[in-house]
Amino acid sequence: xxxxxxxxxxxxxxxxxxxxxxxxxxxxxxxxxxxxxxxxxxxxxxxxxxxxxxxxxxxxxxxxxxxxxxxxxxxxxxxxxxxxxxxxxxxxxxxxxxxxxxxxxxxxxxxxxxxxxxxxxxxxxxxxxxxxxxxxxxxxxxxxxxxxxxxxxxxxxxxxxxxxxxxxxxxxxxxxxxxxxxxxxxxxxxxxxxxxxxxxxxxxxxxxxxxxxxxxxxxxxxxxxxxxxxxxxxxxxxxxxxxxxxxxxxxxxxxxxxxxxxxxxxxxxxxxxxxxxxxxxxxxxxxxxxxxxxxxxxxxxxxxxxxxxxxxxxxxxxxxxxxxxxxxxxxxxxxxxxxxxxxxxxxxxxxxxxxxxxxxxxxxxxxxxxxxxxxxxxxxxxxxxxxxxxxxxxxxxxxxxxxxxxxxxxxxxxxxxxxxxxxxxxxxxxxxxxxxxxxxxxxxxxxxxxxxxxxxxxxxxxxxxxxxxxxxxxxxxxxxxxxxxxxxxxxxxxxxxxxxxxxxxxxxxxxxxxxxxxxxxxxxxxxxxxxxxxxxxxxxxxxxxxxxxxxxxxxxxxxxxxxxxxxxxxxxxxxxxxxxxxxxxxxxxxxxxxxxxxxxxxxxxxxxxxxxx
Amino acid sequence: xxxxxxxxxxxxxxxxxxxxxxxxxxxxxxxxxxxxxxxxxxxxxxxxxxxxxxxxxxxxxxxxxxxxxxxxxxxxxxxxxxxxxxxxxxxxxxxxxxxxxxxxxxxxxxxxxxxxxxxxxxxxxxxxxxxxxxxxxxxxxxxxxxxxxxxxxxxxxxxxxxxxxxxxxxxxxxxxxxxxxxxxxxxxxxxxxxxxxxxxxxxxxxxxxxxxxxxxxxxxxxxxxxxxxxxxxxxxxxxxxxxxxxxxxxxxxxxxxxxxxxxxxxxxxxxxxxxxxxxxxxxxxxxxxxxxxxxxxxxxxxxxxxxxxxxxxxxxxxxxxxxxxxxxxxxxxxxxxx
Ligand code: SF4
Numbered sequence: 023x024x025x026x027x028x029x030x031x032x033x034x035x036x037x038x039x040x041x042x043x044x045x046x047x048x049x050x051x052x053x054x055x056x057x058x059x060x061x062x063x064x065x066x067x068x069x070x071x072x073x074x075x076x077x078x079x080x081x082x083x084x085x086x087x088x089x090x091x092x093x094x095x096x097x098x099x100x101x102x103x104x105x106x107x108x109x110x111x112x113x114x115x116x117x118x119x120x121x122x123x124x125x126x127x128x129x130x131x132x133x134x135x136x137x138x139x140x141x142x143x144x145x146x147x148x149x150x151x152x153x154x155x156x157x158x159x160x161x162x163x164x165x166x167x168x169x170x171x172x173x174x175x176x177x178x179x180x181x182x183x184x185x186x187x188x189x190x191x192x193x194x195x196x197x198x199x200x201x202x203x204x205x206x207x208x209x210x211x212x213x214x215x216x217x218x219x220x221x222x223x224x225x226x227x228x229x230x231x232x233x234x235x236x237x238x239x240x241x242x243x244x245x246x247x248x249x250x251x252x253x254x255x256x257x258x259x260x261x262x263x264x265x266x267x268x269x270x271x272x273x274x275x276x277x278x279x280x281x282x283x284x285x286x287x288x289x290x291x292x293x294x295x296x297x298x299x300x301x302x303x304x305x306x307x308x309x310x311x312x313x314x315x316x317x318x319x320x321x322x323x324x325x326x327x328x329x330x331x332x333x334x335x336x337x338x339x340x341x342x343x344x345x346x347x348x349x350x351x352x353x354x355x356x357x358x359x360x361x362x363x364x365x366x367x368x369x370x371x372x373x374x375x376x377x378x379x380x381x382x383x384x385x386x387x388x389x390x391x392x393x394x395x396x397x398x399x400x401x402x403x404x405x406x407x408x409x410x411x412x413x414x415x416x417x418x419x420x421x422x423x424x425x426x427x428x429x430x431x432x433x434x435x436x437x438x439x440x441x442x443x444x445x446x447x448x449x450x451x452x453x454x455x456x457x458x459x460x461x462x463x464x465x466x467x468x469x470x471x472x473x474x475x476x477x478x479x480x481x482x483x484x485x486x487x488x489x490x491x492x493x494x495x496x497x498x499x500x501x502x503x504x505x506x507x508x509x510x511x512x513x514x515x516x517x518x519x520x521x522x523x524x525x526x527x528x529x530x531x532x533x534x535x536x537x538x539x540x541x542x543x544x545x546x547x548x549x550x551x552x553x554x555x556x557x558x559x560x561x562x563x564x565x566x567x568x569x570x571x572x573x574x575x576x577x578x579x580x581x582x583x584x585x586x587x588x589x590x591x592x593x594x595x596x597x598x599x600x601x602x603x604x605x606x607x608x609x610x611x612x613x614x615x616x617x618x619x620x621x622x623x624x625x626x627x628x629x630x631x632x633x634x635x
Numbered sequence: 636x637x638x639x640x641x642x643x644x645x646x647x648x649x650x651x652x653x654x655x656x657x658x659x660x661x662x663x664x665x666x667x668x669x670x671x672x673x674x675x676x677x678x679x680x681x682x683x684x685x686x687x688x689x690x691x692x693x694x695x696x697x698x699x700x701x702x703x704x705x706x707x708x709x710x711x712x713x714x715x716x717x718x719x720x721x722x723x724x725x726x727x728x729x730x731x732x733x734x735x736x737x738x739x740x741x742x743x744x745x746x747x748x749x750x751x752x753x754x755x756x757x758x759x760x761x762x763x764x765x766x767x768x769x770x771x772x773x774x775x776x777x778x779x780x781x782x783x784x785x786x787x788x789x790x791x792x793x794x795x796x797x798x799x800x801x802x803x804x805x806x807x808x809x810x811x812x813x814x815x816x817x818x819x820x821x822x823x824x825x826x827x828x829x830x831x832x833x834x835x836x837x838x839x840x841x842x843x844x845x846x847x848x849x850x851x852x853x854x855x856x857x858x859x860x861x862x863x864x865x866x867x868x869x870x871x872x873x874x875x876x877x878x879x880x881x882x883x884x885x886x887x888x889x890x891x892x893x894x895x896x897x898x899x900x901x902x903x904x905x906x907x908x909x910x911x912x913x914x915x916x917x918x919x920x921x922x923x924x925x926x927x928x929x930x931x932x933x934x935x936x937x938x939x940x941x942x943x944x945x946x947x948x949x950x951x952x953x954x955x956x957x958x959x960x961x962x963x964x965x966x967x968x969x970x971x972x973x
Contacts, residue, residue: 056968059970060968060970062970062972206968253972254972255972255973256971256972257965257969257970257971257972258969258970258971258972259964259965259967259968259969259970260968269960269963269964272960272963273960276959276960281720283716283719283720285712285716302957302963303947303948303951303952304951304952304955304956304957304958305957305959305960305963306948306952308719308720308944308948310715310716310719312712312745313712313741313742313745314741316709316712316742317709317712317715317741317742317745320705320709320712320713320715320716320742321712321713321715321716321719322716323705323713323716324685324703324712324713324714324715324716324717324718324719324720325716325717325719325720326716327683327703327713327716327717328683328716328717328720328721328724329720329721330720332716346706347706347709349706350705350706354703440964440965440969441964442961443959443960443961443964476701476721477680477681477682477683477701477717477721477724478680478681478721478723478724479680480678480679480680481680482680482701483679483680483699483700483701484701484702485649485695485696485698485701485702485703485704486702486703486704487695487696487702487703487704487705488688488704488705488706489704496651497696
């Protein structure tokens with residue numbers, strides 16, 4: 023039954039690597055994605071890893087995945103389902119076959135189907151393919167373990183190190199399948215293991231062996247061709263949401279001239295922000311790993327009082343713990359950026375999975391009337407832009423700003439056109455200049471923002487705190503004063519609207535349906551709207567990055583459309599907020615809380631149904 | 636550090652009316668701190684006073700320095716941020732026993748462990764005053780308060796022990812009524828590099844009046860208090876006729892010249908030794924068998940956080956390849972799209 027390798031031309035292809043947590047799937051996926059990007063494709067990636075760091079080997083709970091979507095046009099999502107799944111063990115087949123398109127290709131390590139592995143993965147038989155009902159798929163069993171071993175037979179390596187390089191075999195094979203060179207990966211291996219020549223040699227050998235295997239047994243696998251994408255000229259790099267967030271804050275520090283201080287506590291999936299900033303001692307960052315979430319924000323608030331660009335980073339449960347201190351920042355009118363990388367909740371919830379369910383917490387989760395500015399990033403790379411903007415707003419308006427990202431953006435990566443610092447907006451912190459006229463809570467009559475003076479500045483000595491105070495900064499329990507100060511704090515946040523760009527309409531202004539979203543769902547929403555328009559449907563998207571305050575033109579935009587559907591990965595928090603802010607419109611909603619992003623097909627089906635109703 | 640500026644106590648008083656109860660020990664402690672600040676040679680604008688919540692935490696409002704009255708328990712964390720951000724400042728944290736040791740206990744021990752160069756003044760009145768009289772983590776076992784009408788059933792903290800447990804480098808004890816001594820101890824705390832904890836025994840006239848009467852009764856206190864000084868014999872009593880000796884693995888109070896004890900048997904206080912054994916024994920001393928220790932009990936040198944942080948940054952920057960954001964943005968794997 024030998025057939026020639028068939029070459030399939032595609033605009034977009036989705037590949038998912040999956041294996042045991044110890045199989046190195048995240049690295050494998052990242053290296054393949056980098057290769058794609060370096061070779062000129064647009065990509066979007068999504069790692070899908072278990073929350074147990076070392077779940078029992080070979081079990082379903084220990085399966086770790088990495089999905090990448092690449093194409094010859096703009097790629098906005100990591101793709102709903104994979105064209106090709108690479109599975110390193112039977113547990114990976116079982117756990118991730120549901121992420122493969124019907125009829126898609128499943129490449130798996132034939133040698134991994136041992137009795138022990140099958141049992142650990144909970145199979146009843148020794149035939150995973152039949153048991154998982156995968157008969158109609160293009161199934162490609164490959165003796166990965168055996169071929170890895172024989173590739174390394176003449177090297178002096180222990181069995182454990184040999185098995186550890188299995189992922190390179192899979193990677194080499196996939197490079198062949200997608201007609202991509204292994205050279206970038208080889209360079210990476212060379213750099214990473216510079217001090218261990220034996221490991222370099224072993225990895226390269228196995229990588230090559232995988233590639234050659236693909237070439238030699240062409241009969242078994244379809245080879246996909248995806249052209250380079252037509253993307254804007256310039257210099258690019260890959261970046262994920264957490265690093266982009268960290269770098270946006272660094273850029274704001276440089277631009278504003280205020281040194282960056284990060285007080286934080288490790289928490290999934292936000293830890294990488296702390297790590298990425300801790301690395302930047304070269305740029306003078308002061309990072310403080312605190313004893314808990316509360317100390318994370320409190321040290322940061324202390325640094326804000328002392329004149330730094332103050333940041334704290336966290337995820338849902340940590341935001342809950344920081345609530346009281348955010349209230350203090352509201353009351354003391356100190357600038358601070360709180361980065362919240364949302365994950366599935368409540369409580370510990372789904373630590374490694376994505377969700378948008380901290381919106382209400384960000385807006386209202388504090389005692390008292392405690393308004394803050396809330397922004398949300400919408401792609402891995404625009405985390406840079408919104409982190410920068412969050413810092414700009416905080417420093418120029420003396421308000422705490424909460425930046426919402428999510429697990430999907432945080433770990434997902436995409437190519438990013440590198441900005442030049444000279445092109446970034448100016449940031450002018452409101453630093454007090456005249457000690458004669460300075461009063462702690464005197465403020466600009468227009469912006470309602472007070473001035474910032476910090477210890478060490480001669481003649482500006484003053485006291486601030488969490489108690490209500492009057493305009494002079496003296497503690498006041500006067501009831502009219504409390505009303506007045508509450509109005510001022512509210513008004514100050516509302517005034518930030520003049521720093522907020524209008525929300526744009528993507529699609530037809532006379533569309534039958536306006537899709538509304540916010541934050542990290544952008545890629546899926548825009549893809550589904552684009553595809554529907556290509557199919558001749560009249561549909562539009564308004565996607566929000568500024569939640570509080572909302573863009574000035576929000577009402578005007580909504581008024582153009584007969585039907586509005588608000589889509590979010592929660593039970594309807596933005597919808598409730600819009601109903602409160604703009605009650606004159608009627609909102610349909612589409613919600614999902616499964617710990618995973620939307621799926622373009624599901625969105626399209628839903629929108630079509632709404633338009634037909 | 637000395638910048639040759641001199642001030643008087645008045646330079647540190649703000650115009651705000653002091654609202655502590657008349658007779659409250661806080662008044663005297665504030666005087667002592669203001670006097671200490673006036674003589675430290677630090678510029679006025681380089682002082683920052685950070686407090687949490689509680690009676691004593693109103694302190695920053697009564698000072699003319701930079702001040703931040705924060706939230707319950709968090710003063711240590713906020714002060715840590717202030718000092719780490721700007722190590723040139725002299726940062727003082729004012730906390731009560733509830734603020735520092737109950738709700739803020741975690742921050743307290745970790746601040747001490749990091750050895751950030753803060754001066755923590757711990758006003759210990761062994762009661763919650765601001766909420767009108769509930770027991771605190773330093774209230775003695777059996778204490779009857781509004782929330783322990785039948786007496787508490789828990790052991791109190793001895794703050795000095797927490798400091799030692801967190802491998803602290805400075806601990807001193809003082810008492811509100813002795814302003815001169817409090818000033819001395821606060822001055823020593825300010826000079827120490829690292830976290831200095833000064834426990835001030837403070838009388839709350841309203842809710843725990845007389846808590847320290849047994850220690851501080853003018854008629855008997857010479858026999859019940861010992862003022863330790865580094866390098867000096869551990870003597871006490873109206874005429875320094877009593878001393879501390881080490882016997883059977885513990886401290887013992889003796890009368891010099893009686894029962895065969897001579898002045899040579901009396902211990903010399905070594906605040907600078909790293910060993911915690913004797914410091915621990917001194918912190919633990921309690922009536923009736925032993926006097927209560929005052930003064931600087933421990934004052935050892937060690938690397939301190941804020942300076943280490945600066946050093947590390949300077950060290951990395953010596954050989955840095957990334958000098959600005961544009962460098963960073965363009966570092967690593969990049970590619971051109973033509
Ligand atoms: S209640 Fe006690 S501690 Fe508080 S101010 Fe009055 S006397 Fe001082």
